[in-house]
Amino acid sequence: MSEHEHDEEGYTGPAVLVFDAAGTAAEVAVEVELRGHFQPIDGRFHWYGRVKKNDEVTTRVEGGARKALLRTPTGEAEGALTDQDPWGRYRVGGTSTPPYRIEEPVER
Template sequence: MADHDEDDYRGPATMSAEDREIAVEVVLRGHFQPIDGRFHWYGRLAAQQAVEEFAAHRKKDVVLRTPTGEAIGTLSDPDPWGRYRITGTGRPPFPIPTELT
C-alpha cells in the first residue's frame, strides 16, 4: 500500500464561499507531486442536501477549514452517492509531515 492511499484527514470541516458557510464531514488525502513540485490534496465531502444545493452541479472555488487549517479548493463533480469531490494544491487544510523519517 502506498503512503498516499491512507486518509490524511477524516472529520468535521467548514466549507465557505459566496457569504455562505456549511458544516461538512470530509475525507482528505494528499501527496507531493515531483513533476510540478507542488503538494496536491483531494477528497470527498459527505453527501448532504446543503452541499448539493450550494454546488448545483457546478465547479466552485471554496475555502475549506478544518480544526487544524484552511485552504482554497475547488468543489467539483459528485459521485453516484452524492459526495462532492474537492481538490487543491499547496498547503492543505490538514497537517502534513515536514520532516523525512
C-alpha cells in the same frame, strides 16, 4: 513500495466549507475524507477527497458555486468542488498547502 507510489497523508472528520457568493460568505458544516501527496514533477502538494452528502452543498454547487475555502481544525485552503458520485458526495481538491496538518519530512 515502488518508485511511483505516493506517501499520502490525510484527514477524516469535521470541516467547514466557506462559500463566497456575491461577497456574502456562507459557512456549511460538512464531513470530509481527504488525502494528498507532494508531486515532485511540479513541486507542489496536491490534496483531494470527498465531502459527505450534504443537501446545502448540493444546492450551492448546482447553483454554480464550484470554489470554496475548506477549513478543518488544523488548517484551511481554497479548493474546487467537482463531480458528484452516486452517493451524493462531491469531490474536492486543490494544489497548495492542504487544509490539514501534514508531518514534516524526516531528515535521513
